[in-house]
Amino acid sequence: MRLRLQDFFFDEENGEVIIEAEKPGIVIGKNGVTLREIMKAVGWSPKAVRTAPLKSKTIENVREFLINVKDERKEILKRIGERIHRGTIYEDRWVRVTFLGGSREVGRSCYLLQTPESKVLIDCGVNVGNVHQSPYFYVPEIQPLDSIDAVVITHAHLDHCGLLPILFKYGYRGPVYLTPPTRDLMVLLQLDFIEVAAREGNPTPYESQHVREALKHTIPLDYGVVTDITPDIRLTFYNAGHILGSAIAHFHVGEGLYNIAFTGDFKFEKTRLFDRAFTNFPRIEGLIMEATYGGAEDFQPSRKEAEEKLIEVIKRTIERGGKVLIPTFAVGRSQEVMIVLEEAIRNEVLEPVPVYLDGMIYEATAIHTAYPEYLNSHLRDLIFHQGINPFISESFVRVDSPGKRQEVIESSEPSVILATSGMLNGGPVMEYFKAFAPDERNTIVFVGYQAEGTLGRRIQKGWKEVPLPSSGGKRDVVTINMEVETVDGFSGHSDRKQLLNYVRALKQKPEKVITIHGDENKCIELASAIYKTYRVETRAPLNLETVRFL
Amino acid sequence: MRLRLQDFFFDEENGEVIIEAEKPGIVIGKNGVTLREIMKAVGWSPKAVRTAPLKSKTIENVREFLINVKDERKEILKRIGERIHRGTIYEDRWVRVTFLGGSREVGRSCYLLQTPESKVLIDCGVNVGNVHQSPYFYVPEIQPLDSIDAVVITHAHLDHCGLLPILFKYGYRGPVYLTPPTRDLMVLLQLDFIEVAAREGNPTPYESQHVREALKHTIPLDYGVVTDITPDIRLTFYNAGHILGSAIAHFHVGEGLYNIAFTGDFKFEKTRLFDRAFTNFPRIEGLIMEATYGGAEDFQPSRKEAEEKLIEVIKRTIERGGKVLIPTFAVGRSQEVMIVLEEAIRNEVLEPVPVYLDGMIYEATAIHTAYPEYLNSHLRDLIFHQGINPFISESFVRVDSPGKRQEVIESSEPSVILATSGMLNGGPVMEYFKAFAPDERNTIVFVGYQAEGTLGRRIQKGWKEVPLPSSGGKRDVVTINMEVETVDGFSGHSDRKQLLNYVRALKQKPEKVITIHGDENKCIELASAIYKTYRVETRAPLNLETVRFL
Ligand SMILES: [Zn+2]
Ligand SMILES: [Zn+2]
Ligand SMILES: [Zn+2]
Ligand SMILES: [Zn+2]
């Protein structure tokens, strides 16, 4: 029997050979016959996994790195295991959370969950608006850094994991719990973060070696897997519906003593990519939730309205022979828009038009294809049972060189281009923008939030001329004649109504709800609305404050 | 010229000879002539201080000890000085307080004031109701203990300073700031605390050597003296009107950055002993205030009513040939009652009757006489200008031996007895109680709060028979026929109205008011009343929480 096996991996820790194959069924064989034959021949227990249809360089590198450091990892895991099972000391019973970043602000999310026995850090993010402002690492609660028992990363966005490597730079050597997709996306985004900084001549807060050090200490956990992470805390991840692998981190403290969940960023609505955020916790007394759109006026259009508007804009642009430029972040929004376009083309709502993917979007999409089990039930059904993987539709064309980019720009055919960055503050999107802006047949469509001070925001506001740094160091002035559209409703965050509904949908009504990850007034307004609606204690703490739960 | 000088002390640190004299004016001489002569003769600059009219063993011991360790103290002060002037490091500007004990409870007061540069611990008390419950010393905010820059003690009651020596037992070696009377009263009460524990066969949390170690690190500050205590914090004490030397600790952070005051226990009413608490802070943005009587119903009778009732009760007891037993704490309430009785006798409102002082009351009174400048203006006027010192009235008779006590008990003459402890849970008061209770001509008068579970409380409730441990280990049952009276209004704490008035009386309206040192509902009700009355942000935090001020 000859199989086209993509790759073999020997996992000594688990005594397994991992065999990647496009069709794992063939490796397994009828009733597992083939697997057993392989085991007899090589003396190892083989495990077949599906080859991702798009090849991700990140996943390849991560896997290779982890294999190279497997002896060291074995030592690390042993040490972590000993620490987890060190036994408890204190008679006191309390649970508290210190807010080290990301409170009454969006950015640098970082929270310390503490009991007499344990210190668990949840997220460790960059302040995207001000890269020089990190979480409050220097406060005594987490000093020395190695007094932290465990770090938990809710998802791969940089405002949640962008400064994780700094912990390793300054001496943390404990575990990092996250989902497998979060691990891969995180590495991709962290490396990009320091590359971009270096390219722009900015000091980087850490080096790639610290990204690798962090990676070495990761412990991936799938949704629903219950794990002891300290002598008195058990962690379980649940789907947050925000981006691939995004998790709500649920902590069970003591034996039935207290249960507290950090939502991270979450979407309480089924999207094109994900099921809506999990609510069915067996117990939950404390809830720490995001409030990005927690303001009294923060209602968004439905997904359906958003999609219809997007298709409409694309249609009319194509009809007049123009090109559609959609600036997006690489992770999440891009894939969401891809699925909408693929379905519209497949169902002939939209004529077949090339959709170009530039920047990290292709790589991020490849990672999505490696984790189909993290997608929503509809996509899983399409992929596993109907053999349709929307991500590998031939409508999508990767732009992976300056030459190819130039070709796309100069082509006279209508097309759609998805390119990073999402707010036009750098990245390949800038090239397209410069070329397309003067032609009134073209359209730029914003599908994500444009922060104050970004070029994206200025264009949204209706500026007709914008200065841009040109290659020669001088400034070009770009005249904007293209159509400018904004399509709200694609957000990966819950809007005001979804946030409130989420609290209502929880199986157990929490005793205390804390609002974070939102501007000051959003956090306060959401806390106040939850208090008024459900009569549970709420708080919108400040950074550096500590709130007690038990 | 021959002077009867009481004592000489050479203070090498300041290059001074301290000369104690009953009449310092004689030592000083006309225009300071005598002082200059002494200086010529001995080569030292002499400083005359008043000999206290009552001799305090505590003060004598404290002074002697400090002289013995003066070389070591010189080293300590040098080290402290270097640390204070170490310079600042951080660009961040924030101020926060962590509540380590005494929040939503009375007892184990302990608060950490923190800036990026500094850690200052305010108070370090015993939980009087449960001696095994200390403040949360083990949390990372104050670990290791020597990361604390300074400890500030607001007053000498054990719920504020009773566990200070534990800090030294476990490695703290920094300064302890307090007023001079607080220093002396504190040593008296701490030594008594461990003596009583040892006598009752209970484990003591520390030994007398740790009391001495703490004493060695004290830095006494008078009211109104501004002192650098860390690179970015200046401390000033102000009169709190609660007990001798009790202080409101005012902290000036940064150069004009933020001002925050801890009231400690305070009385916002002029009493027999003290002026009312200070309000005239140049600036105050944050206020942390006690809430012992912060409940919606916590109004107390006026001082005048209380005094009239007390005199009335004593009069009628004496008229029927009985004895009046007043259980009191040694510090504060005793001296308050003494002043009332002395004035009543001096003004012939009450016939001259012996007032016996048993327990630590005499010693505590002696310490009061050493610090006349800490008493209110009326007493200072009496003592300095009219030559009347009520504390040394011949009506007061010290009981300093079991024989003397027996004599007082067996005497057929009417008398008043002030004896410790204040809640009848031990101390010499028990002997008097056993002897007096069966005789209906006698009266017991409660002038202080009787905690639930104490014998005092049971008697107040009207129990007619109470079991008492007898000397032989068996239990005597004591029948109570004596009159039982309670006189409210002598409290050293502000009542509800005074608490609210205090906030109003502040020169600058604070931005944030925190209520502590009260039962849960008192703290919450006071916080709510202050918010509603003055529209300033208020909070009643839990132990282990951290509140940010700037
Ligand atoms: Zn996110
Ligand atoms: Zn986020
Ligand atoms: Zn007190
Ligand atoms: Zn107190």
Ligand SMILES: [Zn+2]
């Ligand atoms: Zn100074």
